[in-house]
Amino acid sequence: MKQPHPLLATWHRHLALERRRSAHTVRAYVASAERLLAFLARHQGAVPSTKTLAALPATDLRAFLAHRRAEGLGNASTARELSAIRAFLKFAGGEEATVPPIRGPRVKKGVPRPVSPDDVIALGEDVAENAAEPWIAARNWAVLLLLYGAGLRISEALSLTGSDVPAHETIRITGKRGKTRIVPLLPQVREALAEYAALCPYGTGKAEPLFRGARGGPLDPAIIRKAVREARRRLQLPERTSPHALRHSFATHLLGRGADLRALQELLGHASLSSTQIYTHVDAAHLLDIYRNAHPRA
Known part of the structure; x- marks a missing residue:
């Protein structure tokens, strides 16, 4: 059985204790990071290190997003995934992090409708x-x-x-x-x-x-x-x-x-x-x- 990447536990603690994010947000952001790490391990042929994540090429990030779109992710979900991944890459890379400046899909903002x-x-x-x-x-x-x-x-x-x-x-x-x-x-x-x-x-x-x-x-x-x-x-x-x-x-x-x-x-x-x-x-x-x-x- 594969061991989870050690960064996932520290990412979880950072979100829950330092950033005080909601339990729902913590679960979603950790899941996004876990998906990225698993994809990169297959794509690059090795478990990604902190150094790798700090200088992740834009091509690899685009490949991950294309993979997620192929799984059926819509525009809004893709935009949320990219936002979570950006936050994770900044955290993982620390001061050395250079997050690829990739723009997410345009999402039409829905207007909530009131009930009378x-x-x-x-x-x-x-x-x-x-x-x-x-x-x-x-x-x-x-x-x-x-x-x-x-x-x-x-x-x-x-x-x-x-x-x-x-x-x-x-x-x-x-x-x-x-x-x-x-x-x-x-x-x-x-x-x-x-x-x-x-x-x-x-x-x-x-x-x-x-x-x-x-x-x-x-x-x-x-x-x-x-x-x-x-x-x-x-x-x-x-x-x-x-x-x-x-x-x-x-x-x-x-x-x-x-x-x-x-x-x-x-x-x-x-x-x-x-x-x-x-x-x-x-x-x-x-x-x-x-x-x-x-x-x-x-």
Whole structure:
């Protein structure tokens, strides 16, 4: 059995401990590095050394990307792979690294589409009504309200613990890269959390996960995604209606009501304002939809 390249373990530690990347990003970036190392071992006929990686020829990197494209990688996935590989080569080569200046494929940036407030409520009610038990109904309703009413990522909502209830007017959220932010909670969200906490048969220990699965373990986000998918089908809502779409809708609806872009950036926990600016395009697209549907000359 082949031993993994020693650089993979140090790359993993660098991403997880020094860069404080999310578990998902760490897995993806390490997998990209592992694929590159395996390809180079075949392509060059030897296990690549740190010196080899520091001066990797552009032809070899292009050959790797062509190999990945032949495996069926699309433009967006290829661009992400190239970004991960660039970061790895800089890390592996240190100060001596000269990363080939290869441009990735052009990726058309998608614009997230909001879900209407009425559809959000209908979705939440349907998910709750079709739950197996009352406490699960209360749990699902509370999770979805945190996504739409507070703009949380599903991972952020499911990271809450018993110490977060009873909820106050604001809540401290730890998001990507360990960045914390203060998020206000609407009365409806606080009430939903309180109802769930009162019904949960497993209690709400201060250091324990707040949201529990049917058997008492931490709630798997796949359970919420499945419940939303099934409700979407029953209600005949668009395919874009997903848990993450509720966070997009939170942002879009706030922007449409005059929210400041910088304030929205803080609420969403975006490190860069450019990540938030996409919602200006969302709002424009929404207005265009209304225009096309309502204007007699459209």
